[in-house]
Amino acid sequence: MSKKNTPRLPDVSAEGRQPARSRREEMERLMAERKQQERRRSIRVQALVGALVVVLVVGVTVVVLATRGSDEPAAVPPGLTSDGAIRFGAADATVTVQAVEDFQCPACQQFEAALGSTLAEYRASDDVAVEYRPIAFLDNASSTEYASRALNASMCVLADAGADAWMAMHESLYAQQPAEGTAGLDDATLASMAVDAGADEDAVGPCITDRRYDDWIQQHTDDVMSSGVSSTPTVSVNGTQVEAAQLASAVEAARS
The missing domain is CATH 3.40.30.10 (Glutaredoxin)
Structure with missing residues (x-):
């Protein structure tokens, strides 16, 4: 009478489960790193946009002040001599x-x-x-x-x-x-x-x-x-x- 081949059961011991858990943890770690990278990239973009806005506002302010200075000279009282007397x-x-x-x-x-x-x-x-x-x-x-x-x-x-x-x-x-x-x-x-x-x-x-x-x-x-x-x-x-x-x-x- 020949021996029947006994099916090999999967290893469900702690040692057998460890590789699956490690892969899952590794995937979670990679996903967390990716999110962190995306967050840092978003912060850099926001900072760059903010800096550009500041530069734009300063530029517009300078232009406005320069224009105002050229268009609106100081009011001079009438009836004065050339040296202000x-x-x-x-x-x-x-x-x-x-x-x-x-x-x-x-x-x-x-x-x-x-x-x-x-x-x-x-x-x-x-x-x-x-x-x-x-x-x-x-x-x-x-x-x-x-x-x-x-x-x-x-x-x-x-x-x-x-x-x-x-x-x-x-x-x-x-x-x-x-x-x-x-x-x-x-x-x-x-x-x-x-x-x-x-x-x-x-x-x-x-x-x-x-x-x-x-x-x-x-x-x-x-x-x-x-x-x-x-x-x-x-x-x-x-x-x-x-x-x-x-x-x-x-x-x-x-x-x-």
Whole structure:
């Protein structure tokens, strides 16, 4: 009687199952690595897109600012001399007195209190012209850039109502000069003073609150300071700087 071949049963022991589990784990590991690679690739793509967007935004911003700068030059107040002064007197006057002032400057207030009437006499004369060249370099002396705001308000008056109204505003600003280190007069007060000086309320109000001449003021102040002026008031007679106390004698000498 021949022996029957006994079928070989599959190995179901732990040792027999290990290779199948290892293959499954290997497949899972490979799939996990693939997902990780895809995730890293996606992050790189997103970062690249983000960088391109930033570059595009910066480029557009630069173009817009450049265009704005070329299309919208700084507003310049009308009625000024070539060096940014308000002139009272004939163009061919024998003597020209020029005063560089800052509306926040206490020494300028003292100068106006002491010599304002003398300057008024010069303005009314036939042979002496007076030029006021206001700047704003004392913005740090207030918490609201009062020097610039006051100068802007005076330029708004000049633009709307002319030199005589500007002079009235000039006198009011020194009469009501705020102490250094304070906020200074607010825009509503400046607008009220401008109207009292002769400006139209509807015209001067927005000009003051919008600080229409701010860019010009900054550039003008830089130009004046770069020309050699280092303090206010700086007074000159026919281009020669003089001490305030010597103004009258310097004018008389220039008249002769």
